[in-house]
Amino acid sequence: MNRRALLGAAPLLAWAQSGKPGTPPMAEEIEAFGLKWQVISAADWRVEPDALHLVTARPQQANPRRPIQFALAQTEPLGQFTLEVEVRRAAPKGSLILVYAWQKDGYFNYVHLSDDAASQVEVHNGVFHCFGGDRVRISPLEGPGALPTADWHAVRMQYDAATGMVEAWVDGRTSPSLKAVDLSLGAGRIGLGSFFNTASFRHFRLRRG
Secondary structure, three states: OOOHHHHHHHHHHHHHOOOOOOOOOOOOEEOOOOOEEOOOOOEEEEEEOEEEEOOOOOOOOOOOOOOOOEEOOOOOEEEEEEEEEEEEOOOOOEEEEEEEEEEOOOOOEEEHHHOOOOOOOOOOOOEEEOOOOOOEEOOOOOOOOOOOOOOOOEEEEEOOOOOOEEEEOOEEEHHHHEEOOOOOOEEEEEEEEEEOOOEEEEEEEEEOO
């Protein structure tokens, strides 16, 4: 292992030895889509021109049960934005997340996109809220699985911190499961990743306001 890899592994090792619950530190950085992103480990990601691939999953089963494997954009807190990106889940089954309103470790919301309908798996395909503990669903269960195939799908997400409203569309379609209101967090940072799987993102565009 080279010196750079050893230095990058040091924060992860210290966290693992501490025995503390929570998220491993986002101690490394990658660049994609014209932005810098904080990540747990740069080795978990592969960057290509106009594409970002999560190649290593880090499921967080408990203590607390919430996603930890996402790239966090190094931007100012965003109170109103439209995010557009093409996504591809793992095959044969998989899911991915779009993080928004991130404040600090454990305090953020995310849209979960899956092949499962929420009526079948309540912790899939919807909007979720993290406030220091396990994630909690904050959107209704009505709606189909957003990613029925492992092909590329066009996603648009809009958020307005003033109203707390978030809504996502996949291939131009939305559903009650992809809409929610939360006023507890407000403006925050955004992220791309997955709770349990690998995933790919390309043609990312962010429009503020």
